Amino acid sequence: MTGIMDSVEMPKLPENQKTFAGIPEAVFLEEIDSFMAQPDNENCEKVLQRLDEQHGKYRFMAYNLEARRRKLKSQIPDLERSLEMVNVLRKEDEERETQFLLSDQVFIKTLVPPTKTVYLWLGASVMLEYPLDEAEALLKQNVTSAVSNLKSVEHDQDFLRDQITTTEVNMARVYNWGVKKRQAAAKTNATTTPLVRIRSDKQPHPMISMSSQCYVSRELFISTVHRKGSAGCPSRLITAIH
Incomplete structure (x- = not known):
């Protein structure tokens, strides 16, 4: 699998986008005072609520990307084994005795004659018969597509981790700004009372x-x-x- 991963390049990103899934970018709050001075940010609690909702959306995206990555990780080895079997069938000139899975924990012996066709499982209870050359071309195309999608998902995961970290830092800065504001207000009230x-x-x-x-x-x-x-x-x- 390592050789295939190295041979397949990651597809190009869409124009003016940083991710394949269109993940929005979190803006780091450098000037916290000017940000909180905006009309929509007068209430510190509402700002924290918006940031928390954004953080939750990022976490949900991360969960979906991880599920997709695990699925692709399991598909690639299956496609590689199918491709190897096509190559084995192409080289066979005589009958071969083998075993195949009949049901759970039940195997049966059989003789496999030389063949020029093979059935591929396409999913959704659908199997199609292909010549060996066409089956090999289709499996190679599926492997390349799966590896390309895996690299795209991993790229989006790296970008998403940065956005989660940025959002968490923004939440901490807004919270600390609110604490300092409350402390300054309490100190002002204490000093203005003669x-x-x-x-x-x-x-x-x-x-x-x-x-x-x-x-x-x-x-x-x-x-x-x-x-x-x-x-x-x-x-x-x-x-x-x-």
Whole structure:
């Protein structure tokens, strides 16, 4: 099989195409910021969903190509054995005793006389009788076609692997961009919320607090508080820090 694979060249690609099956090419996102700035890419989750759908389509194509490659791999040896048998029948001048498969695990002996014709299995329960020369030409044509198709499938598989990798990298870049955006938004919200410092203009009373300063949110009501009642209880002035 190696000799046949080397002797058959891969067919030429269609014009302006990179694959025989017409697989769409995945574009690598070099400028992630400009890509996410486009009107259709405002929502990071929707972009990831589109990329995930594209990744799933690539995986489905890869499954079909692998099934086709396995089928061709099994067909080529059968065609080669049939071609060898045609050559054997052409050289026979006397009857040959042989065995053939009658049913599962059941073989029967028979005598094969010299012949100039052979039956080829075409599939779909169809067999046709061919002269040995025509049978040999048809089998050679089928072998060449199978090897050519196998090389085309393998070429598409290599291209498809690159597209799957590119899509996975794009998904990772978009996800990381979304994480950084959320972190930056959280940091901005934290820095833009001002604090209010409570400052005492006198020494604090032991009954009130042992600390001279404390911080509260801006949402608190800011006012001047004057405590009355017990002797020695100081006035406290609340001022906002901008």
